[in-house]
Amino acid sequence: MKMLPLYAKAVLKALPLGTAKTGPMPSRTIMRSVPIEAASYAGFTNVVGAGLGNIVHPGYLHVLAFPLSMQLLSDPEVPLPMMGMVHIHNRIDVHGPVRVGDVVDLHVRLDGPYQHKSGTTLDILVEGKVDGVVKMVETTTYLAKGRTLPEAKPRAGIEREEFTAPTPTAVWHLDPIIGTRYARASGDYNPIHLSGLAARGFGFPRVIAHGMYSASRALAAVDTRLEDYRWDVTFAKPVLLPSTVGFAITEGRRHEAAKFAVFDLRKGRPHVLSEVSELR
């Protein structure tokens, strides 16, 4: 599917023309079967620094569902503008491995809106099945900053733990082109990751890295060997490009359940806080 026209449409929608749309969230579900092809998957692992094996990194399952999510979000019936929405949380429950060559049946729908202290959030719920068995369940939470909707439901916010930057066990040197490279691998051509001008238009001083790039790279570094696990991600400050950021496991160990973080090396502020925990 063509992402650029979709973004163009979304940009138009974000412009302050007319009144903001209100009303219930469209309840449409998009279903699509997507085969996991080795060549495309290799493009993803190459960029996020994961090994190219048979078991698929869950970040790639997010990538597979992404165009469907965008199709839902760009629906004129959605009461929040797609452009300018910020990805603040992501949770994927992995129920056994999905392998290269599998065909994933994706069901994608919207949930919300929910009240949030800085605006309104909505969720994209993804279910991925292989041969009729649920292999992944994802909740992607977007925040529309400064927007309030009368129909938004209350919900307990996710508390962010106090974060003190540890000594980094790894440092990542990130070039500006990482935005383009991840866009190509993921199909997410949001201009804030590609063009400094666009990024400034949305209030960022420079191009920012895709949140799911940093999150997927961090998960690749933890290289979990669990079969059934929950991968939680909280996005804090965006990573401006270019930059050098720190990574460390703050609890647990590589290959196992762990808490880990990507953070600013100078000020110690977190970019991504993440956790892998065993399910069952």
Add this chain to the structure above:
Amino acid sequence: MSTPHPRAVILGGNRIQFARSNKQYAKASNLDMLTSALDGLIARFGLAGERLGEVAGGAVLKHSKDFNLTREAVLGSALAPTTPAFDLGQACATGLESVVSLTQKINAGQMESGIAAGVDSASDAPIVVGDSMREILLELSRAKTLPQRAKIASQIRPSYLTPQAPSTGEPRTGLSMGEHQAITTAAWQISREAQDELALASHHNLARAWDDGFFDDLSTPYLGVTRDTNLRPDSTPESLAKLDPVFGRKLRAPATMTAGNSTPLTDGASTVLLGSEEWAAEHGFTPLAKVIDAEAAAVDFVDGAEGLLMAPAYAVPRLLARNGLTFADFDVFEIHEAFAATVLCHLAAWESEEFCREKLGLDAPLGPINRSKLNPLGSSLAAGHPFAATGGRIIATTAKHLRLTGKKRSLVSICAAGGQGLTAIVEAA
């Protein structure tokens, strides 16, 4: 346990003088340096035209064209072209592993003679562009029209043009070896003064050895270099104290590692002649020493559970236990000085009751090492460290030292990238 009756003996060695990178050997390739070191050894032992059992060697920084480096060096040397060779690699332990590997082949009766070698050039190093530049170059090659090419080329930033070589960075952490060591140095609270003191001893010991002519039959001058160029015999505590820290500057603990107490990037090559006792006798060569046993270890440094260069701290106690030895049984300790702090961290670990109990599972610490027995002929801080050539330098040096002094036993320890370490016991023959 070591071989009941090890047949393999160390007969001698030859290296080219080590030179700081991008200086005298800047234009010499791995193949050039390795061939020169080999030819020097062959000339000294009169082995021209001989077919040896095998030559083993390697380089850490390797061009793709160096795929059969050691065999190519043999073909370019005075040895019989029917001498087989193989390349191996264990990062900075490559040279020692080639000695151990050939020793075992001779002990097993598989062959009678061999040359263990190692070489590295940090000057003529393979140039690799970063992933970003690589991506752009690949895109450019796919672009069909001039405007397309121009658009793609416009993504190039000056920083992308910086070649990624040579690097001592760990692939999984992105941290250089020095930055890794700085974390370990801080954890063990190794002082700047202690590091400078060790560096100073290394320079003074190596300078004395050169002055005494110790290396005259262990080296062959190459391209006009007659001594290791990193050697600073006139180093003083004051001159070392003046240097600014280069590693660990972003850590909370004070930065202590300087260019003076860290090894520089170095070019060089080394070789060691090995043979069975029978082969040595037939050729009239005097055995210097034997490698009795060796032990490799590795640590999980990736998530910071252990320091990158701490593996020898684990290998040595296992090696000692297997051979029923303690530190008191050794006359010499050859501990490769990747950084002064690396050696000091190992010593501190072996003296630490907590480390020996919790990490090594020992009832008591291994105890201290008599500093006068440590690197008595200098080590990498003074000589420099052409990665794969260091093992051969140490083995030839300590073997000759044992023979010359009538001392009995030496412990050799080399830390390596990837959280590895290789250690060996060398005994007078």
